[in-house]
Amino acid sequence: xKVSPRADAALDERTAAQVAELFAAFSDTSRVRxxxxxxxxxxxxxALAEAAGISESAVSHHLRGLRQMRLVRARKxxxxxxxxxxxxxxxxxxxxxxxxVRHG
Amino acid sequence: xKVSPRADAALDERTAAQVAELFAAFSDTSRVRxxxxxxxxxxxxxALAEAAGISESAVSHHLRGLRQMRLVRARKxxxxxxxxxxxxxxxxxxxxxxxxVRHG
DNA sequence: CGTATATATGAATAGTTGTTCATATGTTCA
DNA sequence: TGAACATATGAACAACTATTCATATATACG
Numbered sequence: 001x002k003v004s005p006r007a008d009a010a011l012d013e014r015t016a017a018q019v020a021e022l023f024a025a026f027s028d029t030s031r032v033r034x035x036x037x038x039x040x041x042x043x044x045x046x047a048l049a050e051a052a053g054i055s056e057s058a059v060s061h062h063l064r065g066l067r068q069m070r071l072v073r074a075r076k077x078x079x080x081x082x083x084x085x086x087x088x089x090x091x092x093x094x095x096x097x098x099x100x101v102r103h104g
Numbered sequence: 105x106k107v108s109p110r111a112d113a114a115l116d117e118r119t120a121a122q123v124a125e126l127f128a129a130f131s132d133t134s135r136v137r138x139x140x141x142x143x144x145x146x147x148x149x150x151a152l153a154e155a156a157g158i159s160e161s162a163v164s165h166h167l168r169g170l171r172q173m174r175l176v177r178a179r180k181x182x183x184x185x186x187x188x189x190x191x192x193x194x195x196x197x198x199x200x201x202x203x204x205v206r207h208g
Numbered sequence: 209c210g211t212a213t214a215t216a217t218g219a220a221t222a223g224t225t226g227t228t229c230a231t232a233t234g235t236t237c238a
Numbered sequence: 239t240g241a242a243c244a245t246a247t248g249a250a251c252a253a254c255t256a257t258t259c260a261t262a263t264a265t266a267c268g
Contacts, residue, residue: 010140015206016136020132020135022205024127024131027128037115051114054226056245058226060245061227078235080235080245087208089208093200097197132255132256148214149215161216165256168216183214183266184213184215185215
């Protein structure tokens with residue numbers, strides 16, 4: 001049977017760049033607070049701005065990036081836009097980073 | 105019994121900054137390749153430079169940062185310095201990011 | 209000792225990134 | 239329709255980061 005490729009094999013430039021880009025999404029204090037606020041619930045831009053302590057404009061800019069990376073989803077309802085984490089992997093990855101900081 | 109704090113509670117600025125800093129360590133293509141090369145083995149600076157495709161000087165600069173964050177360990181042997189991932193959490197976090205990029 | 213080798217460091221620089229401000233788009237409701 | 243509201247966008251700027259180059263430290267070995 002064919003074995004899966006070793007996780008520690010040299011990473012090609014392209015894959016490494018994608019991984020780096022993914023982690024970069026979580027590499028800013030404001031974005032971390034936005035993502036933390038979105039774990040397990042959806043929120044509109046105004047509420048997110050309050051939760052993260054930054055302007056709604058800044059939130060919008062961050063959310064655009066997160067949306068383009070498919071880390072968050074947008075749902076429009078009237079004049080509000082509700083954001084949520086795109087899938088459980090996002091929450092899990094964030095949670096693991098948080099755990100590392102808190103314990104271990 | 106006391107329930108554990110909700111993961112989605114608003115994150116204080118300090119914790120958010122620490123989480124962001126952790127993810128930032130993985131947010132650069134060169135560092136991702138360095139860490140990938142270190143999964144499951146130790147390597148000296150020269151070998152890491154080759155594996156990541158950057159100069160030894162650049163490797164040294166990156167490793168200093170990773171050392172200060174206790175993500176890698178250094179072991180000196182003669183005039184070589186062997187680096188390894190500091191603990192399994194580091195490898196696990198990296199692996200989860202890689203998995204997200206590859207599948208899901 | 210002196211030379212070669214391995215790694216580290218500091219300064220300089222080019223490129224990137226987060227935020228702000230002004231403005232635009234789109235929606236509701238009177 | 240028009241005013242108020244929610245969100246998005248673009249340009250500009252300050253702050254940060256990765257790399258390079260030159261140089262420093264440290265070890266090995268003749």
